[in-house]
Amino acid sequence: MNFIFEYIRIIKPYFGRMKRRDxxxxxxxxxxxxxxxxxxRYIPKLDPNELPLMLIEEDDINAEKLNHIYTDSVPxxxxxxxxxxxxxxRYIFVDxxxxxxxxxxxxxxxxxxxxxxxxEKDILISKIMVYDELKEDW
Structure with a gap:
């Protein structure tokens, strides 16, 4: 069970469906x-006892729902x-x-x-680097 828990924490699909507002x-x-x-991605080392117990019935396997339960419990x-x-x-890169x-x-x-x-906002803004502009300087 610990192996499965560790594996689930670090995987992310390459391709899939996502809800987005237009x-x-x-x-x-x-x-x-x-x-x-x-x-x-930051993946903390968590104590499994602090996370919710996942009881899954055969007809109720929904990866997105399960992901939200874990994600919402991490903080x-x-x-x-x-x-x-x-x-x-140190830097914030945008394209x-x-x-x-x-x-x-x-x-x-x-x-x-x-x-x-x-x-603090001004300091963050000063750290923004534009990739297109840096590319021109090379």
Whole structure:
């Protein structure tokens, strides 16, 4: 059981379906190549006793539902939260100047969770690097 738990924690599908809101707020199901995200993942070493027990009946196997149960429970565990601050971020890479503008608006916007001071937001914004511009300098 421990092997299966460890394996499930680190896998991610390369391709699949994903729910996404369109410009009008309607939910659409789209086909997605998850490898395109090029994301880094933090996978904490968790105590299985802190996570919910998964009881699955034959007719009720839903990978997305099970994934949400585990994902939602990770922040409630003692080792599940990755704590870092603005000072820990060295660079933020985006592909285009247009995406830099979107990211700046996002950083400056009001968001849930820990609030950043205006100075912390400015520091984050100063760390944004645009790949297209760096590529031209080579």
């Amino acid at each position: 410009g009008r707020g309607r939910i659409q199901v789209i086909e997605k190549n998850f490898q395109d995200e090029h994301e880094w 409630l565990t003692t080792k599940g939260v990755l704590n870092f601050g603005v000072e820990d971020v 285009t100047a247009q995406n830099r503008e979107k990211l700046i608006k996002f950083i400056r916007g009001k968001r849930r969770g820990k609030r950043l001071s205006p100075m």
